[in-house]
Amino acid sequence: MPVREGRYAIKLSDAPAVISFASAVGKTEGEGPLAEEFDIRHTTDKICEGTWEMCESRLAEEALEKAFAKCGRTYEDADILFAGDLLNQCVASTFAARGTDIPYAGLFGACSTMALAAALAALCVDCGAVRLAAACASSHFCSAERQFRFPLEYGGQKTPTAQRTVTGAGALLVAKSGKDLPRITRVMLGRIRDQGITDANNMGAAMAPAAACTIIDFLRDTNSSPEDFDLILTGDLGKVGSELLREVMITREQTDISAVHNDCGMMIYDPERQDVCSGGSGCGCSASVVCSHILKKLSRGELHRVLYVATGALMSPTTAQQGENIPAIAHAVEICNI
Amino acid sequence: MPVREGRYAIKLSDAPAVISFASAVGKTEGEGPLAEEFDIRHTTDKICEGTWEMCESRLAEEALEKAFAKCGRTYEDADILFAGDLLNQCVASTFAARGTDIPYAGLFGACSTMALAAALAALCVDCGAVRLAAACASSHFCSAERQFRFPLEYGGQKTPTAQRTVTGAGALLVAKSGKDLPRITRVMLGRIRDQGITDANNMGAAMAPAAACTIIDFLRDTNSSPEDFDLILTGDLGKVGSELLREVMITREQTDISAVHNDCGMMIYDPERQDVCSGGSGCGCSASVVCSHILKKLSRGELHRVLYVATGALMSPTTAQQGENIPAIAHAVEICNI
Numbered sequence: 001m002p003v004r005e006g007r008y009a010i011k012l013s014d015a016p017a018v019i020s021f022a023s024a025v026g027k028t029e030g031e032g033p034l035a036e037e038f039d040i041r042h043t044t045d046k047i048c049e050g051t052w053e054m055c056e057s058r059l060a061e062e063a064l065e066k067a068f069a070k071c072g073r074t075y076e077d078a079d080i081l082f083a084g085d086l087l088n089q090c091v092a093s094t095f096a097a098r099g100t101d102i103p104y105a106g107l108f109g110a111c112s113t114m115a116l117a118a119a120l121a122a123l124c125v126d127c128g129a130v131r132l133a134a135a136c137a138s139s140h141f142c143s144a145e146r147q148f149r150f151p152l153e154y155g156g157q158k159t160p161t162a163q164r165t166v167t168g169a170g171a172l173l174v175a176k177s178g179k180d181l182p183r184i185t186r187v188m189l190g191r192i193r194d195q196g197i198t199d200a201n202n203m204g205a206a207m208a209p210a211a212a213c214t215i216i217d218f219l220r221d222t223n224s225s226p227e228d229f230d231l232i233l234t235g236d237l238g239k240v241g242s243e244l245l246r247e248v249m250i251t252r253e254q255t256d257i258s259a260v261h262n263d264c265g266m267m268i269y270d271p272e273r274q275d276v277c278s279g280g281s282g283c284g285c286s287a288s289v290v291c292s293h294i295l296k297k298l299s300r301g302e303l304h305r306v307l308y309v310a311t312g313a314l315m316s317p318t319t320a321q322q323g324e325n326i327p328a329i330a331h332a333v334e335i336c337n338i
Numbered sequence: 339m340p341v342r343e344g345r346y347a348i349k350l351s352d353a354p355a356v357i358s359f360a361s362a363v364g365k366t367e368g369e370g371p372l373a374e375e376f377d378i379r380h381t382t383d384k385i386c387e388g389t390w391e392m393c394e395s396r397l398a399e400e401a402l403e404k405a406f407a408k409c410g411r412t413y414e415d416a417d418i419l420f421a422g423d424l425l426n427q428c429v430a431s432t433f434a435a436r437g438t439d440i441p442y443a444g445l446f447g448a449c450s451t452m453a454l455a456a457a458l459a460a461l462c463v464d465c466g467a468v469r470l471a472a473a474c475a476s477s478h479f480c481s482a483e484r485q486f487r488f489p490l491e492y493g494g495q496k497t498p499t500a501q502r503t504v505t506g507a508g509a510l511l512v513a514k515s516g517k518d519l520p521r522i523t524r525v526m527l528g529r530i531r532d533q534g535i536t537d538a539n540n541m542g543a544a545m546a547p548a549a550a551c552t553i554i555d556f557l558r559d560t561n562s563s564p565e566d567f568d569l570i571l572t573g574d575l576g577k578v579g580s581e582l583l584r585e586v587m588i589t590r591e592q593t594d595i596s597a598v599h600n601d602c603g604m605m606i607y608d609p610e611r612q613d614v615c616s617g618g619s620g621c622g623c624s625a626s627v628v629c630s631h632i633l634k635k636l637s638r639g640e641l642h643r644v645l646y647v648a649t650g651a652l653m654s655p656t657t658a659q660q661g662e663n664i665p666a667i668a669h670a671v672e673i674c675n676i
Contacts, residue, residue: 001339002467004417008441010467051660079342080527088426089654090446091662094530098665103346103527105454106446106652106667108428116443120458127465129340129348147656189418189441192432314444316427318485322389327436329444 002126006221008188012126015185015338017178018298019132020073021291022066024059026141026167028276029288032269037292038168039066045142045167053091056140056169059284060085060096063171063291064136071173075100078173079130082117084108085138085283086165087147092138102134110312111207111236112190113137114170114287115331118308119187121174122333126184131175138169139282148200148317161202163238163265163281170284170291182298186222186334190214192314194327200320203328204241204278207311210328211237212248214309215257218332226257230303233294235286235310235330236265238279264289286310298337308333340464344559346526350464353523353676355516356636357470358411359629360404362397364479364505366614367626370607375630376506377404383480383505391429394478394507397622398423398434401509401629402474409511413438416511417468420455422446423476423621424503425485430476440472448650449545449574450528451475452508452625453669456646457525459512460671464522469513476507477620486538486655499540501576501603501619508622508629520636524560524672528552530652532665538658541666542579542616545649548666549575550586552647553595556670564595568641571632573624573648573668574603576617602627624648636675646671 005011022039030041040062047055047062060083068074081100083093084107097104109116117135124130142152144165150156174184193213197206211234219225226232237245242263249255264286265279290308297303311330320326343349360377368379378400385393385400398421406412419438421431422445435442447454455473462468480490482503488494512522531551535544549572557563564570575583580601587593602624603617628646635641649668658664 002465004467004469008417053656053660054662079346084446086427087654088656089424089448089652091652091654091657094652094665095657095662098530098532101529103529104667105458105527108422108444108446110427120443123465123467124461127340127461127467129342129461129465131342189443191439191441192436194436314427314429314432316425316429318391318426319429319433322391324392324433327432329442 002123008217009221010187012122012185014126014176015183016122016125016174016176017181017183018295019173019175019178019181020067020071021172021295022063022070023170023288023292024062025288028274029166029168029268034268034293052140052143053087056092056138056143057095059169060092060136060138063169067171067173075102078102078132078134080124081134082107082120083136084113086110086144110314111281111283112310112312112329112331113283115308115310115333118172118333119331122184122187125174125176133174134171136171137283137287139165139284141165141167144282158277159201160277161240162277163203163279164276165282166268166280166285168284168288170287172291182295182335183338184333185336188218188332190330192327192329194325197326203281203313204238205244206313206326207237207328208241208244208248210330211245211309211311214330214332216253226260229260229305229307231306232257232261233306233308234263236281237263237311238265240278242266298335301337304337306335308335340461346555347559348525350460350522352464352514353521354460354463354512354514355519355521356633357511357513357516357519358405358409359510359633360401360408361508361626361630362400363626366612367504367506367606372606372631390478390481391425394430394476394481395433397507398430398474398476401507405509405511413440416440416470416472418462419472420445420458421474422451424448424482448652449619449621450648450650450667450669451621453646453648453671456510456671457669460522460525463512463514471512472509474509475621475625477503477622479503479505482620496615497539498615499578500615501541501617502614503620504606504618504623506622506626508625510629520633520673521676522671523674526556526670528668530665530667532663535664541619541651542576543582544651544664545575545666546579546582546586548668549583549647549649552668552670554591564593564598567598567643567645569644570595570599571644571646572601574619575601575649576603578616580604636673639675642675644673646673
């Protein structure tokens with residue numbers, strides 16, 4: 001049963017299990033430091049025939065298919081699917097969900113989507129409303145470039161603070177029972193932070209305050225400190241945003257998280273070898289890293305208590321062109337090996 | 339506590355109460371048959387200074403503000419806000435939620451969003467995870483025209499099957515306690531239906547099969563028949579989609595819903611007086627009708643058992659131009675006066 005803890009945290013008393021997880025990635029991600037961790041690695045970003053949008057949708061489908069296959073379940077066993085992506089009207093998720101016939105709740109949380117999906121899936125299982133819940137998120141470098149920036153053919157230049165949208169998807173399945181599996185013990189939905197950032201090439205700076213807000217709320221509500229965690233894992237602040245987050249935590253909260261903090265956007269690429277500016281971003285960034293490397297480590301007992309905090313910049317190209325700020329949000333999911 | 343009932347329905351054992359609701363609409367809606375029912379009626383669609391996108395966001399804000407004010411609660415009392423809209427990256431909801439500081443879950447369900455938001459809000463309250471949950475959805479004729487069709491200045495013509503995007507927003511608040519209030523007794527998330535429709539000017543035809551699927555699932559799971567309801571209320575199928583739905587229900591299921599069926603898209607405008615083609619559509623259509631006329635009737639005991647089924651066409655202009663089909667979904671919320 002979900003129980004409120006403090007002001008914003010929700011404790012899942014029965015700690016539902018992550019009974020399966022899977023990831024599918026594109027070429028650059030499959031050549032990065034986590035290459036061996038992903039279930040499906042494509043040697044090209046042209047995942048399938050058709051458009052970039054359908055390539056992204058195919059990645060989400062692959063992650064879902066694999067997650068179900070790995071635990072011997074079928075789509076018919078699932079009672080709910082929470083999914084989302086960055087594309088206009090979340091079409092990557094829609095077209096991936098269409099073939100599953102699972103009751104579907106579309107989400108929009110920008111790059112925070114995977115944490116939002118996992119949080120709601122775990123909540124629905126913990127309260128008994130559903131038996132098996134799926135969570136999925138995806139992004140694709142080429143569909144994102146066309147939609148948010150320029151067509152690839154234009155050859156636009158990037159600023160050093162910009163991040164590369166990950167071509168990838170992750171999916172996980174949550175159910176009540178399961179022995180020796182990672183468990184979702186707490187969830188917390190974030191509040192929107194707006195620090196007046198308007199530079200769409202510096203999402204890290206827009207998102208860092210949201211991450212700080214959620215981490216601070218979580219530590220306070222659960223009466224814990226950074227040392228209580230093996231890992232505080234942000235979604236995709238990248239290099240610039242991660243430095244800002246650590247700085248904000250020290251100056252405003254006198255809390256140093258640097259010993260336990262890492263960021264999916266910094267883990268998925270090797271900035272020495274790969275031309276990725278400030279690191280990875282996109283819904284598929286933390287989705288693919290969590291649904292591979294992180295959950296594997298939790299399964300093997302190499303990690304015991306992880307606070308996964310995915311951040312999202314809640315802007316659109318239209319609002320950016322209209323000069324509006326970039327509001328951001330961060331959702332948290334605590335995953336333990338217990 | 340939420341309990342599964344049949345395959346897809348979720349029964350909310352404690353039947354959380356809709357403790358408040360409010361609506362805000364634009365000029366055409368404020369001149370329609372439900373004019374007197376809305377809390378806020380603007381005499382222009384230029385709700386505020388700034389862009390059409392911010393006008394839409396302002397409508398959502400107004401509905402939220404009014405819903406909280408009407409029951410004497412503040413944003414600080416709320417534990418979660420589910421909201422969504424049709425704009426790219428759901429910016430109308432983001433910018434409305436920003437000022438509330440309520441933990442925020444962004445949704446995308448196209449025109450089904452209000453039912454999805456209400457369903458998840460009710461679920462979260464019923465299971466004890468939150469005490470007070472808010473649900474909100476909005477749309478705006480001008481922001482939708484620019485994004486999905488043509489800029490207004492272009493003066494594009496409509497086909498008779500097309501629907502007019504409602505300028506409006508609705509918000510409702512759900513809490514456990516509350517005497518003599520409408521209660522949410524069951525929820526059901528829909529499954530995506532794709533009947534191969536590709537005509538973006540005939541959303542009703544794309545959405546009718548999704549509505550039929552959810553209504554059939556709901557009646558079967560709850561062992562009920564249309565006569566058990568005072569009203570089966572679809573979101574915004576409009577005239578064309580509503581006729582299709584009734585026909586599909588008879589031919590495929592030998593179930594005649596016409597005696598109890600109505601559609602928010604047909605209720606909000608007067609097709610004799612107003613130039614609205616097949617009726618209203620948009621997230622704000624059923625949101626504003628349910629959060630005014632319908633919930634008032636439920637509060638006064640003029641309606642006793644309503645099955646609210648909001649439908650959404652899950653396409654984007656990009657997928658439409660790419661020749662993809664228009665998948666659709668319908669989410670159901672049962673609201674009773676008990």
